[in-house]
Amino acid sequence: MAIVTFSPINNSLAHPMNDSRCQIERVSRALIALVITLAFTASSHADEPLKRLRVSDDGRMFVTDDSEKPFAIWGVNYDHDESGRLLDEYWIDEWDKVVEDFEEIKQLGANCVRIHLQIGLYMESPEKASAAQAKQLERLLKLADSKQLYLDITGLACYHKSNIPDWLNELSEADRWKAQAMFWSEVSNVCSGSPVVFCYDLMNEPILPGEKPESDWLAGELGGKFFVQRLALDRMGRSREQIAEAWVNQMVDAIREQDSDTMITVGVIPWVFAFGGGKPLFYSPTVGKHLDFVSVHFYPEKGKIDHALKSLKAYEVGKPLVVEEMFPMKSGIDELTTFVRQSRPHVDGWISFYWGATADELRAKEDGGIAEAITAKWLNTFQELSSEIRSQSDR
Template sequence: MRHLLIAITFCWIPTVCAETLPTVRVANNGEHFVRGDADERFVVWGVNYDHNGDGELLDDYWIERWDDVVEDFSEIKQLGANCVRIHLQLGKFLEAPDRANQAALDQLAKLLKLAERQGLYLDITGLACYHKANIPDWYDLQSEQERWRTQAFFWESVAEVCRDSPAVFCYDLMNEPILAGKQPASDWLGGELAGKFFVQRLTLDLADRTRQAVAKAWVDQMVEAIRKHDDQHLITVGVIPWVFVFGGGKPLFYSSDVGERLDFVSVHFYPQKGQVAKAITALQAYNVGKPLVVEEMFPLKCTEAELTDFVNHSKGFADGWISFYWGATSKQLREADDATIGHAITASWLERFSSMAEEMKQPVGE
């Protein structure tokens, strides 16, 4: 019945054709996003579609259960979002260091067409190693140089598929990359969170290099890989705001020497309860003369009202916000047989997110 309803729905819901979905770019002044020939201001209001309610990542099920993806994109559109951040696993897209999985690339092309029809842009985050079971043994055995070469091949393969689609908002090179400390590390992955490894190291050993030098070399190599096929879509890196975490310091990836080839700033913010002002101050440290997007946010450590305040107070200098959607509407969450407090918090936030959509997508002063 669920799939029948999807088919019926898509018979009459108007869709947005590729021709009417203008490519997003950075304005000539470098300070915000625009799209179309008229340079229409564009503000991101989106969701991370990183996994479903069972914890499965998109590319774990998008071939066998494509109808679920179609339904979810329709629900995301109804929330008022204009952007979906997807997370692609390296192990699902590469069969060998220099051989791509054609089935995965074909499914990505199919997803691009769905996004075009729905009028949704994609923030394509790559190189994910969230599930250890999906990490190839050969990948973990590679040296740093070999690993970077493999990562560059991943991005070459993805960019070749995506280059002509207006639905691509950006390529996010990696979710929350980190570097080794003063002492060499033994594992490419950072800490585990709810069975997933969201954080990945670029190097296990700085080997007398500065952190800035390593970060710049990696960013430049990934950008070069993408630009072999795609010279128009935006490139960014979603980072942990260490300025916020440690209460000081300066951005690494968005410093002038490291982030020169990144088109805009992406940071992940989960304000602490009672510390909205501190979060705003930390976010302003990333206002470096490029468009600024809060690429992750959720009332994880604060109240819904406080997160709303954070969004509203950052509207004067931010150019987008991306929250989360895990494959269930607020109604489905509230009516679930196993509904928990977490379900209720998510349902309430989805309703607030939807109610704010139209206002937040309007640029300040318009």
Template structure:
């Protein structure tokens, strides 16, 4: 599940990381970024003419310290975004996952918002200047006040068509930029059960809705057929404008949640158009081995990225153990950053335990980033 809003309230131990990732090469801000590709054998990421191996080490930049989404301040407080990207870069990250709200980017079912597209282009230029790649997650409906009434009134086929218009416009804007790591079709899409549903959104947490259905009624289709059709339609919309940048979809690992089953969106049938596998993992206390076993189910012959991670249900040491044990078959990990540095957190309220613990996590993230830079043979 997605627990962004509560992360800054969680206990985080001071960490000491040692041998987690074999290599995470962070481009210096004065060097041009090179497009990320999948290796010829389709099992890991590379970049540049020399096919230098690339491992993702990044943060979700999903909201600020006050819970505001990026589009709620990136036009009037652009300096804040610039400062945050500088801080993220200083932490040693090489990737930033952003979450684009559908309602901000679409004025009508078939009409993208030109101002939002221009602001996205501005963000791309900032990423290039900062030496940071972007994981661009789309179709978000996190704040209901941004969801147009016409959107929920659309039928499933028309909703998908409008989503495809969104992706076509975003891909057209992003295609020229080497700062794009990937397009993530939707954060944690799900399907209905046996009975029809009435609401497209679920998973409310702190006033935000991080989970979204792609259909309300299975009808006479299988769940695999629905997922396959949706993934294909969204991917084709992107490929209509951009044939190079990678495409994925970040999912809840139901195999981990239920302890059984198999991937749906990243199965061989459904995930064929996708370039790599992205899953969101929060290991349980005392169950690191179980989490590793579940993560291995998502080894499908493609690069594998843990697109969300945090010591939400386990200790920090256990999360480190999870990262270390998964490093043999995983190609990236993405944590979180909410717009406040360790120093700012400490100075804002020195007696605030949550701030102090989060500051310790950021210190640890930076120290670990510095200790990880070594070259894969």
């Protein structure tokens, strides 16, 4: 976290001499939220069903089925709640919480929610999905439709090792890919025909092995979660591009057998940004030929916004471009806001994070610290930006 950047905010929350100022700020934010809510209520045609999103005829942007008007994605990752639990760990027993959180996401001005499904919970075996999990996914489609929120469904997650079954770890690469393809077949079978689904994201931040064989499918532990997953452990004479192309094609084929319309993407780490050069592997002409748009995860660094914007242009490959993850983790909120605004000529969607607690709830936490203060202020900023971003498109 950029603690120095946000320490003035945290101090203003804690110092008793600033109580009046805080009250004024809270009232101002409440008024802004009310204006945004009323504006969206007036323009969202809440009684109308969501219209399917697609790539425009010229391939440059998102539009609805019946229009060529640009549609900007403005959403949040709902990857875990305030206690760190993933959605599919509580959406059966605590459905009311999911409903409440989706309403809070709607009030932020979002029009899209990115959810993350764990293969170890969704699949009972390599060949069969859990009926209970499939039922909840169907239920989530109806909830999202009622809230006028599109879904970015990201799959094959192995974020919590405790939810990875032995059978998955024991599979060979070929059989692991078959199980992953079956996951997508089962998920797309539930979702086929639903305009609520914005896209299927095949996997969060897949990576390829280097010259030496690997021993673990997962990499990059962060806060007890493993967000990064390898597609193979051994290249076995194949190039990284050949592995990625074969895997993407197998996953896409599984989806297209069930769902011929919903867009497909892969959320990638911006290695071009990290290494300062190179070309995107998953969005090369061969690997990405069956992917409908580009999804990349950007966390701009303090003082390096221009570098982030320049790196982002490397992902302009003639398809719509979505910043599928962003948060002021390495920069200040003002800098991230600048990144969003200055990337608008090149980007068709931005997705941040919502972890089950509103800005007011975060500020009210007795044990809250700098992280809660940053998140609370960013949620307010996100809400304020929503009308600006969505006014350029929407239904």
